[in-house]
Amino acid sequence: MATQTSSLRSRGMEMLMAYKQQPSIKLRNDLVRLNAGLVRKIAHRVSHQCAEPYEDLEQIGYLGLIRAIERFDPSQGCAFSSFAVPYIRGEMLHFLRDRGSTVKIPRRWQDLQKASQKMQADLLRHYGRQPSDHEMAEALSISVKEWRQVKMANKNRMPLSLDATVCHQTDSTITLGDTLPDxxxxxxxxxxxxxxxxxxxxxxxxxxxxxxxxxxxxxxxxxxxxxxxxxxxxxxxxxxxxxxxxxxxxxxxxxxxxxxx
CATH class of the missing domain: 1.10.10.10 (Winged helix-like DNA-binding domain superfamily/Winged helix DNA-binding domain)
Structure with missing residues (x-):
């Protein structure tokens, strides 16, 4: 196993040296395929710390990998994996930051949110508990999907601390501050x-x-x-x-x- 890993690293370095001397799309794509495992590993780790799908993070990570391949200099004596990780992870964090950008809420959703405040209080008194999404959607005469979109849009309008995590998972380690460029x-x-x-x-x-x-x-x-x-x-x-x-x-x-x- 160790011999196989060493052989792959040696082959990868030879390909990187060849690419630096004479760049080509084919060689770059071969390098992307050879290092795809690095992208998948980082995407898997980040996907467990945020709400974005693994597949989206993986695709974004390949952009970072390509940038790293184009900028890597084998003569500097640095391991390519160490050089590429900041590029791959950086692309994913920029993607998360862009996904969290402020979005203007449609007027219809603003009106529904105002109407839901009184409706929610009435249903709370009627049921003696917080109404479910289905009950709120039925009372507002809208679909459950749209009601959840209204709730999410209103929640996203609230200012957040840079120390807040980018998702609701208790073990998330990526904060909004992490997604800002250093x-x-x-x-x-x-x-x-x-x-x-x-x-x-x-x-x-x-x-x-x-x-x-x-x-x-x-x-x-x-x-x-x-x-x-x-x-x-x-x-x-x-x-x-x-x-x-x-x-x-x-x-x-x-x-x-x-x-x-």
């Missing part, structure tokens, strides 16, 4: 993605050009100091830096088109 985390994630793209662009450059850029921009050396280190003139260092920057820009522009949503 701007600090998103900023760090964006910076890390930028760093990885710059590193990939640098790796495409000729060795001396790459060294010149790293010495000047990363280590703060003067062009004269760099010239002495790599054995060329300061003017040549300037030319190499300019040419290298132009090459990096040309490399990064198509990357941005591929990864931007």
């Amino acid at each position: 701007m600090h985390y998103q900023l760090l994630q964006a910076l890390e993605e930028d760093r990885q793209q710059l590193q990939r662009a640098l790796s495409q450059l000729e060795e001396k050009t790459r060294s010149a850029i790293e010495f000047v921009f990363f280590k703060g050396l003067s062009r004269k100091e760099v010239a002495e280190r790599i054995g060329v003139s300061p003017m040549t260092v300037t030319r190499r830096i300019q040419r290298g920057v132009d090459q990096m820009i040309a490399y990064l522009q198509p990357q941005a088109l591929q990864t931007d949503p």
Whole structure:
């Protein structure tokens, strides 16, 4: 079993490296199928903490998986599963957040809600207990389904704490606050993605050009100091830096088109 798992991981990494070198729809779909179990595992866990169907969460999770595949850099030495989980779970949480957005209640439902308040009090006195959904629907001359929609719509108008869970299950761990985007985390994630793209662009450059850029921009050396280190003139260092920057820009522009949503 351990040997089979190791073989799958090795195959997956080979496919990720191939995709990074030459992206294709077919290879991306193969990677999605290979990592589908990760999406199902996260969807299963989240579905037990909210009211949304497992199938919907699974489909949304695949969007996160695709984004992770497109942005993963095998050369960074990070396990793909660790890299992909935040993307997959993040898509599901964004979906839950969007599903909880404020919706304008139809006028008919507002009128029914007002009428139900007096009706409910009358039925409470008549039966000596809270009326059932069927009894309320019959008294209002509407279907049980519509009465439940009216109740739910009215309940959703009430302001909730960010500490409230996204469903009524007692063991739910996802709160409304969890579904809000963490701007600090998103900023760090964006910076890390930028760093990885710059590193990939640098790796495409000729060795001396790459060294010149790293010495000047990363280590703060003067062009004269760099010239002495790599054995060329300061003017040549300037030319190499300019040419290298132009090459990096040309490399990064198509990357941005591929990864931007």
